[in-house]
Amino acid sequence: MKSPLFGLLLAGGRSTRMGRNKASMVIGADGLNQGQRAVQGLLPFCQKVFLSLREGQAAPEGCEHLEIVRDNPSISGPLAGILAAFEREPYAAWLVMACDLPFVTPEVLRKLIHARREGADFIAYASATDGLPEPLCAIYEPGSRATLRRHAERNHLCPRHIMIEEHTTLLELPPSCRRALENMNTPEDIAAVTGEKQIHIGWFGALAEERGRREETAVTSAPTAGAFLEEFASHQSLNGLRGHVRIAVNDEFAQPDHPLRSGDKVVFLKPFSGG
Amino acid sequence: MSFHIESHPIDYESLRESLTAPDCGGFVFFEGRVRNHHEGRKVVGLHYEAYLELARKEGRRLVEEISRKFGVRAAAIHAVGDLKPGDLAVWVGAAAAHREEAFAACRELIDAIKLQVPIWKRETYTDGHGEWIEGCRCASPH
Known part of the structure; x- marks a missing residue:
């Protein structure tokens, strides 16, 4: 009998290349952030979905209701x-998913789940x-726990390398979902996919x-310089943006209704104090 | 007629030279120097920072506009970097046939620079603490 499947x-992750928490980023027109979208994707297939966070890290917006599994602080990376998930539920199989894979479809998850069988401890896409192997949209059966621990003890922390070394059931991505596992590490990645504008801020x-x-x-998808300022001020806690702020676009003063284009340079200006 | 932003210490001699002309009988200049106090606190140093691309453009535009308005020859230079009390932060000069336009243009130019050119200062106080100064954004100069 198969073990229960948990998500x-x-x-x-620290999202250092993105510059902001990837799970909280809204991508696409439905207003869901990446974390919420991933949870929605996992829920139909899993008995329960857990949220994996670093020590002291707060849950991303929209994911506060999930049960949290804290990283084992002595190990780094996924x-x-x-x-930590296996420590919580050692007899469960885990459908592990990174929060920055916005193109994973139900079809992709279904194929992974259909490949579950006796003796297959790691199931992943090529x-x-x-x-x-793609280790961050993959199934880890209870039998993989001891193997993972053994690698961790030898400081082998890269799940991809572990999957390469161990016996892993490798699947081919469904033909219509070739890009399903492309992840979003930088603002440029997202802009390229969503058609959102990429703005350079000074x-x-x-x-x-x-x-x-x-x-x-x-x-951003903000149409104007003023809308971009408002959006930035409401998402980032920058006290300096609360008072009177002017805007420059491409090294010229701009009115709030100035249209924004991808590649524009924007500078927010506090009242000047030269002289 | 020009506008410059340079690292401290600024050299205004050549600007001053460039403004003098045989047809200008009146020459007025203003020197803005670092004050050693601000709102009751003792200031030991100032740091000026400029958004250079925009500040140069806007400064040049103001010099041209005010020169035209008053029919004067005008120029200005502002320092950036670390300054001490007494150091020269900004120099503004205006030369005209008669003193009246020269005084008026010099006054209007320094006021406009303070209000409209993207330069910011950070004051450092005796206790080592520092603070960025938020300029006044009202139209009347003071």
């Missing part, structure tokens, strides 16, 4: 989350690009100090 949404003075950086790239 594990991996949201403990393996920490997977092992990457459409290099044929190697920071000066008090705002640069509070933001802790001089420039960054953001992705």
